[in-house]
Amino acid sequence: MNTLRVGLIGAGGISRVHADGWRALGAAVSVYSHEGADALAEQYGFAVAPDLDALIAASDIVDIVTPTPSHGPLALAAIAAGRHVVCEKPLAGTAEEARAVVDAAREAGVRLFPAHVVRYFPEYAQVQRQVAAGRIGDPAVLRFVRGGEAPRAGWFHDEAAGGGIVRDQMIHDLDQALWLAGDVVRVYAVQSRRAADAAAPDAVTAHVVLTHASGALSHVQGSWGPRGMVFRTSADIAGAAGTLAIDSFDAPSRLDIPAAQDGEGYLPPPTHAESPYTAQLRDYVAAIAEGRDARVTAEDGIRAVAVAEAAMESLRTGAPVELDLAAAVLPAPVTAEAVGA
DSSP states (O other): OOOOEEEEEOOSTTHHHHHHHHHHTTOEEEEEOSSSHHHHHHHHTOEEOSSHHHHHHTOSEEEEOSOGGGHHHHHHHHHHTTOEEEEESSSSSSHHHHHHHHHHHHHHTOOEEEEOGGGGSHHHHHHHHHHHTTTTOSEEEEEEEEEEEOOOSGGGGOTTTTOHHIIIIIHHHHHHHHHHHOOEEEEEEEEOOOOOOTTSTTOEEEEEEEEETTSOEEEEEEEEESTTOOOEEEEEEEETTEEEEEETTSSSOEEEOTTOOGGGTOSOOSSOSSOHHHHHHHHHHHHHHHTOOOSSOHHHHHHHHHHHHHHHHHHHHSSOEEOOHHHHTSOOOOOTTTTTO
């Protein structure tokens, strides 16, 4: 069997959990980054590519772990060279750009995997399995909370670049809401002003309310707090037949389901036997080898960006935003200009 060749673009904080995953999978990894490539490569025993073209040429899969504004252009470059792509969330800065990336991958016959890693956390995956099995009936009200210390890099907070807390941090739970309750038709969002405290200049909280096509409502809250704020996530899903609740501070998490028994696997595992980042990459590699969908599809990447984009529009206008996700994921129409007619 030939060794899988992976090109890792970027050497920032998130690169190391991807590096751990690729090393666990036995891949031969090359790194390219404007900063930090040598240190990352030395730490993990990877090779350093002299430039982007060399990295892509030496890869079967290109893994993009750079700041958000570069995701779309880098993905398109790798796709144009016929490489499969793993791209950190969000897939692109706008839904239109995300759809262009998905269309390009489809036309090139390569696979594209948006890295929505929360789907691979055992607790969240268990909740989705119980919802899909009908254990609580149709989801009616969903609540997601995610918070921690504000990131220090300025691009995270620049809505024109990282997209602020909604597109960067809260997109995890926007994706969870879509995964658990289906497409969204209306989005309303509010956000606090930035803190005036010099010790926490980027502290912010946002709340997004999603109306699903099914009639379910999702409440998604995200916070970036002061230095030292402990990272915490929780999710609560209520239906007519029961509730599900997980909290990163609970061990084990709670699943309140009538007649549920621990022995039947209703309680999420309290620890992670394998890193969710490694599990995610393992699924993507297997999906390529087996010709099947992964737990996250390319179209899921468009949906999450479209919902985040609608939330940011709601923040700007102060009004709810109507959304047609089915239209958002349709391939772009082929025009006469596109085919050279």
